[in-house]
Amino acid sequence: MGSMNNYPLVCAALECETMEEMASSMVKAKAEGANIVELCIHALSFIHISQLHSLINFRTLPAIVSLRDQSPSSMINKSKSKATLLEVLRVAMELEVEFIELDYELASDICIFQYKIQNPKSKFIVSRYINGGKAPSAETLGDLIADMQFTGADVIKLKIDVNYITDLVPIFRMLTHCQVPLIAIAVGSRGLICQLLGPKFGGFLVYGSLEGKPIAGLPTLVSLKNVYKLEHLNADTKVFGLVSNPVGHSKGPILHNPTFRHAGYNGIYVPMLVDDVKEFFKTYTSTDFAGFSVGIPHKEAAINCCDEVHPLAKSIGAVNTIIRRPIDGKLIGYNTDCEACITAIEDAMRGRKYVNGKDPESSPLAEKIFVLVGAGGAGRALAYGAKSRGARVVIFNRNFVSGEALPYEDLDRFSPQNNMILANASSVGMEPKSNETPIAKGALKAYEVVFDAVYTPRNTRLLQEAAESGAIVVSGVEMFIRQALGQFRLFTDGLAPEAFMRKLILEQF
Numbered sequence: 001m002g003s004m005n006n007y008p009l010v011c012a013a014l015e016c017e018t019m020e021e022m023a024s025s026m027v028k029a030k031a032e033g034a035n036i037v038e039l040c041i042h043a044l045s046f047i048h049i050s051q052l053h054s055l056i057n058f059r060t061l062p063a064i065v066s067l068r069d070q071s072p073s074s075m076i077n078k079s080k081s082k083a084t085l086l087e088v089l090r091v092a093m094e095l096e097v098e099f100i101e102l103d104y105e106l107a108s109d110i111c112i113f114q115y116k117i118q119n120p121k122s123k124f125i126v127s128r129y130i131n132g133g134k135a136p137s138a139e140t141l142g143d144l145i146a147d148m149q150f151t152g153a154d155v156i157k158l159k160i161d162v163n164y165i166t167d168l169v170p171i172f173r174m175l176t177h178c179q180v181p182l183i184a185i186a187v188g189s190r191g192l193i194c195q196l197l198g199p200k201f202g203g204f205l206v207y208g209s210l211e212g213k214p215i216a217g218l219p220t221l222v223s224l225k226n227v228y229k230l231e232h233l234n235a236d237t238k239v240f241g242l243v244s245n246p247v248g249h250s251k252g253p254i255l256h257n258p259t260f261r262h263a264g265y266n267g268i269y270v271p272m273l274v275d276d277v278k279e280f281f282k283t284y285t286s287t288d289f290a291g292f293s294v295g296i297p298h299k300e301a302a303i304n305c306c307d308e309v310h311p312l313a314k315s316i317g318a319v320n321t322i323i324r325r326p327i328d329g330k331l332i333g334y335n336t337d338c339e340a341c342i343t344a345i346e347d348a349m350r351g352r353k354y355v356n357g358k359d360p361e362s363s364p365l366a367e368k369i370f371v372l373v374g375a376g377g378a379g380r381a382l383a384y385g386a387k388s389r390g391a392r393v394v395i396f397n398r399n400f401v402s403g404e405a406l407p408y409e410d411l412d413r414f415s416p417q418n419n420m421i422l423a424n425a426s427s428v429g430m431e432p433k434s435n436e437t438p439i440a441k442g443a444l445k446a447y448e449v450v451f452d453a454v455y456t457p458r459n460t461r462l463l464q465e466a467a468e469s470g471a472i473v474v475s476g477v478e479m480f481i482r483q484a485l486g487q488f489r490l491f492t493d494g495l496a497p498e499a500f501m502r503k504l505i506l507e508q509f
Contacts (some may be wrong), residue, residue: 008230009063009200011036015043019051023058028210036205038064038101041088049087054297056095064099065092065123067106083496085334086110091347093119095100101125102158104148125183126153128162135167141174149180153206157183162217165190165274166283175201189273190264191217192240196270199233200288206230227466228268229261234235238267239288240491242304243322244295247271249431249456252293254508255484255490255501262500274298281305281322287329291491292322296427299337299377306333310400315382318377321487336486337378337479341383345421346449346480366390369393369417371447373397373408373438374426378453391421412443419448423465429460437461444469455480458509481505 012029014037016022022039029037039055041047047055056065067088085106092100093115102112105296107126116124126148130136135461141158148156154474156178162168171184171194181204194257195206195218208221224230242252248271256269267290274280277298282305294302299318303309307330313319319333342365349364369388372379375397383393394404396411406414416445428438434457442452450466455476463473481502 002052008203008233009036009228010034010221011205012036012210013038013040013207015040016459017043018047019044019047020057022055025210026058026060029221032208032211032221034061034221036062036064036098038116040066040068042066042068049091051093052088053095055293056092056097059097062098065097066101068101068103089115093122095213096121099125100156101127101148101397104128104151107148107151107153115488116152120134123154124152125155125157126151127157127159127183130214131187135160135162135164136170138173140169140225141170141377145174145178145180145182145410153180153231155181155183159185159187160191161431162191162194162413164276164279165193165272166276166279167191168194169283172197172201175203180204185217189216189218192219193270193272195219196228196230196268197233197239199230200237200239200268202235223253227257228270229257230326232266233268234266236266237288238265238290239270240267240291240293241270241272241289242293243272243274243298243327244293244502245273245275245297247273247295248294248356250454250478251508252484256488257503258504259488259497259501260492261496262379263492263494277301278305281331285329287324287326288328290324291487293487294322294377296470297376300380306331309333310335312338316380318380320377320381320483321490324489331348334486334490335381336483336490337381338385340482340486341378341382341423341451341453341479342389344485345423345449346389348472348474348478349449363389365421368392369394369410369420371396371414371420371422373411373422373424373428374453375405376425379425382453383427386421386423392406397426410443411438412440415443415446419447420446421451422447422471423451424462428454429462430454431456434478435461435463441465441469444471447471449474451479452476453479455509477505 012034014022014025026037039484040432071467104126109210112124125252145156168186175182183204198206206220209215209218244252250271253269299320303319313333316335319335320337321334323332325332346364365386368391370393371389372382372395375395387393396406396408424438428436444466449476452460452462453458453476458475467473485496
């Protein structure tokens with residue numbers, strides 16, 4: 001059996017219908033990085049007490065035997081028998097299982113103190129599920145925890161439905177200030193960082209999901225093991241993250257987290273699924289949250305959340321990076337997208353020995369028609385950068401930005417000259433809709449260079465068809481690398497290990 005000395009405790013909750021499935025899931029959980037498992041006895045369709053003996057004895061990791069009365073088909077609910085519950089509890093304690101979890105109602109109905117006197121080796125977790133309605137305040141959570149402590153709990157567990165990422169702030173406060181070991185699970189996709197940041201704020205353990213069995217709000221065990229490596233977190237760890245919606249496509253965590261460790265910087269980078277960017281920055285004011293990447297669709301709105309904005313970002317009208325200045329906590333907005341995408345296009349053209357009778361020191365974009373699809377934050381950066389290099393910018397989007405603007409529907413028919421540059425700054429072609437493309441293949445013959453800001457997948461349909469049409473293609477991966485280098489320098493106020501970051505990203509795509 002594994003050791004309880006591992007920190008942090010990373011748990012997989014095994015909700016299985018059969019004992020055989022639970023046993024095999026336990027083996028899988030250990031292989032994927034769990035160092036403790038929750039055996040959800042209430043989820044089993046049927047189990048005899050003798051089978052319970054075998055299941056607990058089989059465990060190859062420390063375990064939580066969970067007896068929550070929540071499933072209509074569960075053994076406990078079917079029997080409606082307190083005697084059955086007590087028998088399961090007796091067996092678990094007899095076999096000295098590490099933890100026994102009871103929900104608050106069940107724990108209030110028995111005397112935990114009496115069981116602890118009889119066998120002090122098993123610890124009791126008392127849990128409560130708070131679902132529906134408005135997320136509880138820190139004060140409400142504090143009162144609830146105090147009530148749960150009276151049951152004799154060694155550990156308190158709260159499972160809370162969250163509608164917005166801002167609902168997590170009271171939970172983080174409780175994790176930091178709670179006087180009893182506390183487990184907190186924020187249910188739903190907006191709750192993911194509750195697990196990822198749990199060890200920083202003092203959480204007793206974190207939960208992860210098995211590969212192939214995703215659970216909203218939980219990271220996978222594999223990502224905890226290979227990407228986040230929560231054993232490096234402590235109270236002084238600085239939090240960085242991607243503020244976006246969606247965030248599932250982001251490669252930021254697999255780039256920034258290993259790079260923090262490589263550079264010896266005490267930081268973690270997490271995905272932050274944000275609906276209301278203004279409310280987010282109004283709520284997350286702690287200096288623990290030191291910096292942010294800003295993604296779709298918040299790059300323009302986020303500029304109004306900053307106390308100060310770098311002149312380039314102000315000219316563009318969008319930020320993709322926000323830093324909390326340590327000395328006064330003010331938010332400073334930057335844009336690393338502009339130079340990242342424009343230099344990627346320029347270098348690709350120069351790499352093709354592009355001359356066209358121009359001064360080699362001038363930009364190869366000068367005097368070119370630069371056709372831009374999309375006018376969000378990335379589009380604004382591309383438009384500003386191309387225009388600053390002397391290109392004639394033509395935008396195809398539903399909303400006007402700067403330069404010339406034409407209806408998106410006219411893109412396939414737009415061909416005033418050959419050797420134009422096409423840049424896709426929209427999300428068309430992004431996974432999971434990777435079969436889509438913003439322009440018909442036949443129209444690509446008018447373009448010398450095609451750039452796609454989409455980087456998942458790396459080789460989008462647009463880039464594939466452009467290459468087949470003979471164009472120079474520039475992947476969004478190159479832009480991602482370059483803007484991430486700029487962000488990392490801002491995050492750490494230092495140099496970015498470019499060779500390490502480039503190798504890391506290219507291996508992941």
